[in-house]
Amino acid sequence: MTSLALTGIGALVTCDASIGLGPLGIVERGALVCEDGRVVYAGPEATAPLGVDECVDVAGRCVMPGFVDSHTHLIFAGDRAAEFVARMAGGTYEPGGILATVAATRAARPIGLEYSARKLMRLAVASGTTTVEIKTGYGLDREHEASHVALARRLTPEATFLGAHVVPPEFAGDRSGYVQLVCDAMIPAAAGVARWCDVFCEAGAFDVEESRAVLEAGRRHGLGLRVHANQLGPSGGVALACELGAASADHCTHLTASDVDDLASSGTVATLLPVSDFCTRQPYPDGRTLVDAGAVVALASNCNPGSSYSISMPLVMALAVRECGLTVDEAVLAATRGGAAALRRDDIGIFAPGARADALLLDAPHPQHLVYRLATPLVSRVLKDGTWTGPSAREPT
Numbered sequence: 001m002t003s004l005a006l007t008g009i010g011a012l013v014t015c016d017a018s019i020g021l022g023p024l025g026i027v028e029r030g031a032l033v034c035e036d037g038r039v040v041y042a043g044p045e046a047t048a049p050l051g052v053d054e055c056v057d058v059a060g061r062c063v064m065p066g067f068v069d070s071h072t073h074l075i076f077a078g079d080r081a082a083e084f085v086a087r088m089a090g091g092t093y094e095p096g097g098i099l100a101t102v103a104a105t106r107a108a109r110p111i112g113l114e115y116s117a118r119k120l121m122r123l124a125v126a127s128g129t130t131t132v133e134i135k136t137g138y139g140l141d142r143e144h145e146a147s148h149v150a151l152a153r154r155l156t157p158e159a160t161f162l163g164a165h166v167v168p169p170e171f172a173g174d175r176s177g178y179v180q181l182v183c184d185a186m187i188p189a190a191a192g193v194a195r196w197c198d199v200f201c202e203a204g205a206f207d208v209e210e211s212r213a214v215l216e217a218g219r220r221h222g223l224g225l226r227v228h229a230n231q232l233g234p235s236g237g238v239a240l241a242c243e244l245g246a247a248s249a250d251h252c253t254h255l256t257a258s259d260v261d262d263l264a265s266s267g268t269v270a271t272l273l274p275v276s277d278f279c280t281r282q283p284y285p286d287g288r289t290l291v292d293a294g295a296v297v298a299l300a301s302n303c304n305p306g307s308s309y310s311i312s313m314p315l316v317m318a319l320a321v322r323e324c325g326l327t328v329d330e331a332v333l334a335a336t337r338g339g340a341a342a343l344r345r346d347d348i349g350i351f352a353p354g355a356r357a358d359a360l361l362l363d364a365p366h367p368q369h370l371v372y373r374l375a376t377p378l379v380s381r382v383l384k385d386g387t388w389t390g391p392s393a394r395e396p397t
């Protein structure tokens with residue numbers, strides 16, 4: 001058994017309003033005690049059980065749960081900088097651009113894909129992300145998707161099969177043949193390896209009935225459901241996600257009033273990906289309306305080479321506050337507990353007894369500074385499952 005206590009915490013952000021003050025559940029002069037990778041105490045230092053193997057005085061820093069990034073596409077080769085530059089000059093985002101990454105990814109060596117995905121994960125940790133979901137979706141044939149699902153699973157327990165990202169070129173004249181391949185061969189192969197099945201339900205990708213077939217096949221094979229929904233227009237994806245009980249409807253940029261009602265009254269989390277709206281020059285999703293309606297909102301990076309080549313959750317939070325109408329506290333909760341809810345997890349994104357000891361030490365008095373001091377690296381140390389991790393793992397506090 002190994003145990004660790006963090007003491008001298010200026011503001012301990014528990015993300016549990018029943019433990020501390022305000023929506024973030026803040027305990028001033030707090031302590032966090034972990035045993036075998038789990039939180040055993042989060043509360044005032046004065047009453048903390050401090051008979052532990054290691055005790056670290058964090059010198060007044062703020063300590064908060066690590067970010068939960070519930071939507072990324074980290075398995076890819078190449079980049080699409082030229083597309084980004086063209087969009088910044090007035091061009092539009094087209095789902096067809098995904099095929100350029102499919103070609104580059106199919107041509108890449110598996111070891112190179114793993115190397116670059118791990119590199120992005122190290123950047124994620126450095127900016128405070130301690131849990132990451134990873135989708136496939138740039139293989140789009142049996143062999144590559146199976147290999148990418150296995151890679152995603154090596155990198156995270158939150159591996160998602162996204163064979164229905166777009167129709168690959170070899171099936172250009174046979175959409176239904178590709179949907180059938182996904183449902184009858186690729187999903188059964190992904191089952192037991194991936195945790196989730198996702199579909200890009202959008203004009204230019206898959207329509208509602210094709211998406212329904214994919215999601216129902218995923219469900220038959222024991223996969224949880226996620227949907228890329230209403231990114232470029234009111235695609236019907238949100239209604240489908242809510243109807244099928246998907247864990248999350250992601251993007252939610254173009255919502256009807258009935259989509260908002262569906263999200264508010266279902267267990268489907270509305271996951272906002274505002275860096276993609278920035279990079280595609282789309283309007284931003286209306287997070288304010290979703291929160292006010294009672295929907296659970298998550299924030300995620302959507303890191304991918306086409307629409308959002310950044311893995312920084314502080315940047316996501318800043319855009320969610322400035323452009324989606326969330327308060328800073330709501331953005332912090334959406335990047336932690338919201339992401340956890342989108343992955344149907346209650347052991348991350350929160351400091352409560354039994355939760356994983358995934359913690360960030362901030363060189364700042366409050367998480368507000370992550371948004372306020374835009375693009376400033378404020379995460380000084382990261383704990384993952386109670387162990388120091390990331391570039392500063394061996395630095396003193």
Ligand code: NIG
Nearest residue numbers: 098200228276302304306307
């Ligand atoms: O979530 N929408 C579909 N998938 C990604 C884009 C992937 C790409 O353009 O390569 C997204 O934005």
